[in-house]
Amino acid sequence: MRVLLVEDEAKTAGFLAKGLSEAGYGVDVALEGFEAQDLIEHERYDLIILDVMVPGLDGWQLLKLVRQRADTPVLFLTARDSVEDRVKGLERGADDYLVKPFAFIELLARVRTLLRRGPPRELDHYRVADLEVDVLRRRVTRNGQRLTLTNKEFALLHLLISRRGEVLSRTLIASHVWNFNFDSDTNMVDVAVRRLRAKLDDPYWPKLIHTIRGVGYQLDSGDDETRADATD
Known part of the structure; x- marks a missing residue:
């Protein structure tokens, strides 16, 4: 909250x-x-x-x-x-x-x-393609395989999947996952996303985490035109 x-x-x-x-x-x-x-x-x-x-x-x-x-x-x-x-x-x-x-x-x-x-609380369970995230049990699976994530990796994934389809800036991600703003030249968010991708995306298809050039990151399974400028 x-x-x-x-x-x-x-x-x-x-x-x-x-x-x-x-x-x-x-x-x-x-x-x-x-x-x-x-x-x-x-x-x-x-x-x-x-x-x-x-x-x-x-x-x-x-x-x-x-x-x-x-x-x-x-x-x-x-x-x-x-x-x-x-x-x-x-x-x-x-x-x-x-x-x-x-x-x-x-x-x-x-x-x-x-x-x-207040408004209904966020979901306790998310599914995108073959990715499943059980928030309460902190359990993540892809294609039925259990993924082991660090606390920060789980927090990053939770943020991305709870706002599926939204393009999230690096500053926004930093403020939510680390609870403070990084300087614009700091690449810690990029490093964290890269590590999460290595576990979540590299061995599987479709790719779910997308880089939006000059903006930030988005989690989604579709290949619609809104990501025409994305680099996966």
């Missing part, structure tokens, strides 16, 4: 991000509104925790942006504790409203509740 935390106080943001990470969530932090806007427009989150008073775009504007794009649950976390503000937040589409100061254990309980209410 991926969470976007929008909080302009760096100390508070660090504390919350650490606690949420320890609870098992992937966390991105935005310290101001325009940074949050960029993440909302280019990433997919299971939950957004949103302070009302952040510089740049404020919480109300960001909430409107979220609701124009998706039904992602939004939890307002703010010092604004008036009834009017709470009603305004809920009427504009927030799913919950927690007033500062707060106990982290209460925040965590509200996060878990919202995620249970």
Whole structure:
């Protein structure tokens, strides 16, 4: 589960991000509104925790942006504790409203509740051609043969297959699999894909992982025209 935390106080943001990470969530932090806007427009989150008073775009504007794009649950976390503000937040589409100061254990309980209410969870089992991925058992087979993957290889495959057909940039892959962004000249993503291909694609047909020149990678079994510029 991926969470976007929008909080302009760096100390508070660090504390919350650490606690949420320890609870098992992937966390991105935005310290101001325009940074949050960029993440909302280019990433997919299971939950957004949103302070009302952040510089740049404020919480109300960001909430409107979220609701124009998706039904992602939004939890307002703010010092604004008036009834009017709470009603305004809920009427504009927030799913919950927690007033500062707060106990982290209460925040965590509200996060878990919202995620249970959210969109259906991702699949536990995927199949593409003769590739099967059992997420819960962390079991991968190709043509009936068991494949042994490292943790990072499995995380990379899970990302690719859960977004089958999408072209994923190297930066996006790095942020999801390693939880941070690599410099543009770093080839770690390419190396990881090459190692995964050696186990997943080299001995089998059809090839499933495709390189899209100048963009990134895609997992798919078809040979449609959308990959006319791909190099396998």
